[in-house]
Amino acid sequence: MTSPEAREEAVLEAIRQRREQVNEAIPEELPIQRPERLYEASRYLLDAGGKRLRPAVLLTTAEALGDVDPLSAEYRSFTPLDESGPVDVMAAAVSVEVIQSFTLIHDDIMDDDDLRRGVPAVHKEYDLETAILAGDTLYSKAFEIMLDTRAEPDRIVEALDVLATTCTKICEGQSLDVTFEERTDVSPEEYLEMVEQKTAVLYAASASLPAILLGADEETIDALYGYGLDIGRAFQIQDDVLDLTVPSERLGKQRGSDLVENKQTLITVHARNEGVDVDGLVDTDDVDAVTEAEIDDAVAELEAAGSISYANETARELVEQGKDRIELLPDNEARDLLCDVADYLIERGY
């Protein structure tokens, strides 16, 4: 029996090892080229860090499907299930990270956030024009990079379909998120639907794309898509919890910024149902003006209403459901790692 600490240590190490390979692949797939300023701005957030959780899920899923030992396969020429020509699953991993980065750049403009990953947002470091264009460039580059996987044409077509519909859903989710800011009657179900579109679909794409590219059956593709939706929703709920509980320095942005900016989270949706005056929790709507004491008081009130526990429990249920879904995968170390990654998403401290 492994201790929880040893298990977390192991999953962090597994993510780190894949992150290193993803970090090497990013400049290969997205070199700085003319016009340099555009490509530098496009790479700015990618180079600033990031945990690469989605690529890690994608690569580990490929390993589980291929029934190979973790890290034993060459990601750039991965053998499909029917042993047709090799598939570059690393290109797919970079593609989803590039989509993630594009959405962060445009989201930061929309929210006028100053900081991301501890560095200025792209529209602050560069300017609005460059940030819009950098996001747009990453958008089409993600499709170009997915085409680099060299999978069978019908599988690439399906993969690009997933990528395109995923991007559309992210936009729809973001749009719902914006309209929710002006509403006080959002139900937990509506919130979770929004999170599914805004966040979870990219996890679902990450988990199911290797199955598509490597030629798995529909049942497996669907199960992995469902796993991704579950852990992606859990990830966002945990993100909302961390926004309240992790020190600003560690978050890379002001703690409690969601509350200040009146963002709906599962926590505030629950608290409102419990009669908490959520809009009165923080007086200012300027992240630069809020005090740590104000955030502390707000968190205490949300804890008293049981809202943070409710969020934690919901995330836990989603993770368990996601883990159940992938029982149909071959029983191997990579599958165990997918379960551990799911646990990690809600146990992580930042």
Next chain:
Amino acid sequence: MTSPEAREEAVLEAIRQRREQVNEAIPEELPIQRPERLYEASRYLLDAGGKRLRPAVLLTTAEALGDVDPLSAEYRSFTPLDESGPVDVMAAAVSVEVIQSFTLIHDDIMDDDDLRRGVPAVHKEYDLETAILAGDTLYSKAFEIMLDTRAEPDRIVEALDVLATTCTKICEGQSLDVTFEERTDVSPEEYLEMVEQKTAVLYAASASLPAILLGADEETIDALYGYGLDIGRAFQIQDDVLDLTVPSERLGKQRGSDLVENKQTLITVHARNEGVDVDGLVDTDDVDAVTEAEIDDAVAELEAAGSISYANETARELVEQGKDRIELLPDNEARDLLCDVADYLIERGY
């Protein structure tokens, strides 16, 4: 021998007939769905009008390749050259128009333009957030719609590759355009390279996509791509001329706005080479403050320097080159129409 007037009349009628069919297809491919505000904003410019020149080129190219009488084929189930399963070339036509619309929405934000097609720009009619998201939604929808063509998988893969690289080049061209605003030493060659990326590649995609989707040979695909690059550059040069010469009401925006906003055009690049003080032509950099008299004086000076004639001649040469390229197509009415469309792009009055 047909008179020039009768020929222009005929080409306008041919574009109009295709436009009507494209206008019917747009709501089919891009229905208003939840979240409604997002989709309404996405459709706003598409519904405000537009000549649909790129879709018209795409549909006419399909007709020329298929060697069918103009308008005789059902665009929704077009027979490929090898008579494999029917291809929905209308979906491809809508896809390029959707890309065009996405770029207009984001460009208007970047230039902070107020008007487009005689109506407020999307970020003015809605807001910045919605406009960014509406553009992003159209971006992925264009890929989804291209997937609706139902062509053979290897052809769809190639078509999506063209679409993605086209979008990347448009971003690169737009980025160059922005940096050119701060330079006074842009050469005509550099300007034309920028225009190729910013504008002409979408014409090149429109002309070559039917060849890809219908299974034409590489030589034909390349020739059509070249035709599109030529007429697309000519189109942009003519647009720059029209910005100076067509009354504001007819343009749907302030005449001379390129001069006011210090946009480089082939005209200003030439004029600067001829020693004209281009930056001194208009004093203000506020399109709302400029007078018609100021624009008239500026145009007179540019005419005196031979810059407008130079632009007209360059556009004419490009059109002739483009027409030469498509001589390898079957000799039919649709091919003649592609030549007439090329002429129309530089003969049009707005």
